[in-house]
Amino acid sequence: MRPSPDPVWILFRRRSFSRLAYWCLVLGFDLRDRSLNNRFYFVYFCAFWFAWVVAVFALLGSALSGYFESLPVVSPLAIVVSLGAFILAAWGLAQLWQGTGRSPFVFSEPDAYLLCQAPVSRRSVGLAWFLMDWFGTALLFAAGAVLFSFALTEAALPHAATFWNLPAYFAR
Amino acid sequence: MPILQATGLSHSYGSFQALAPTDLALNAGEISVLEGPNGSGKSTLMLCLSGLLRPTTGEIHVNGRDLYADEPEAKRALAFMPDVPRFYAELTAWEHLRFLALAHNVAEGFEARAEALLREFDLWEARDLLPHHYSRGMSLKLGLLFALIRPFKVLLLDEPTSALDGDSTRLFIRRLSELRGQGAAVLLSTHDPDLKIGLADRVYFLKNGLLNAA
Secondary structure (H helix, E strand, C coil): CCCCHHHHHHHHHHHHHHHHHHHHHHHHHCCCCCHHHHHHHHHHHHHHHHHHHHHEEEEEEHHHHHHHHHCCCCCCCHHHHHHEEEHHHHHHHHHHHHHCCCCCCCCCCCHHHHHHCCCCCCCHHHHHHHHHHHHEEEEEHHHHHHHHHHHHHHCCCCCCCCCCHHHHHCCC | CCCCEEEEEEEEEEEEEEEEEEEEECCEEEEEEECCCCCCHHHHHHHHHHCCCCCEEEEEEECCCCCCCCCCHHEEEEEEEEECCCCCCCCCCHHHHHHHHHHHCCCCCHHHHHHHHHHHHHCCCHCCCCHHCCCCCHHHHHHHHHHHHCCCCCCEEEEECCCCHHHHHHHHHHHHHHHHCCCCCEEECCCCCCHHHHCCCCCEEEECCEEEEC
């Protein structure tokens, strides 16, 4: 007999899917539409947003690398490492400060009346809420890392970037 | 021995004492009705007994387990239906019932039990709807099914018939009588005199946070 699924992770999956569906809808794609046309459209949707993200990050990276080069003596890599460490430390301290005032886990009303009233594994709840709440933060850090990486790539190029330099952005 | 025993239970919102120190015992196979005017502290008492609102003073034991020190085990025996049932926006009525059956480790035979309950309460056709599409009466019935889908020893009901039609109220009364016969301890907060006449083994009256046996 198959073991019963953990209700906490069922809720986690449904809630994550719901958030993903919301953001996809904001960007122009309905995840719940299972038609063939929508599947073809999905390919276009991914290609469009991939190109958009690369273009925007390359543009921002270019501006950032220009700023790095204007700084005397210090290498762009050293700046990125210091800046990354500073942002991580500042974010960690801000979280620590916030953690002194309230629980790191925030439950909604339905959570209080349904989930917290049930004898589910408290460990599963803690882990699922940790992942759910921190996913947005991780995405921001990922965006920052890509931006720095693109800026370093731009700084390392011997000339102005062209389309043919595109592989270098992904190699770093 | 009572299945639910509250001792010295009180709750204050800041300097306002909503519930004066109170002792309350709910026995197996008994339905206790809680009456009182609006703002008398009925919902505060219900929330404290359910574990959703930590009392300012006092202790609550459910089936011999301390509600706060041994929370999961105590809540295994306790079911609470609030006056406004809360639902997840992501789950249908059926999925809510499945979620609760899994959470209470009674997934075996779930489909048959859920179907029987949904048909009995006339929600079968609406089982795949998200509950925020439900009317208030349907929401209350679904809220009651959240309790009935899994085993419990104590059932707390906060104004459960406030939006039910006549047939649904009669069904509800019949169901509560059956639960009493099966040995459940029920605390029912209501303004409905028919419920009191039809069901009450004990009546408590709450006014200005003071609980008295009527």
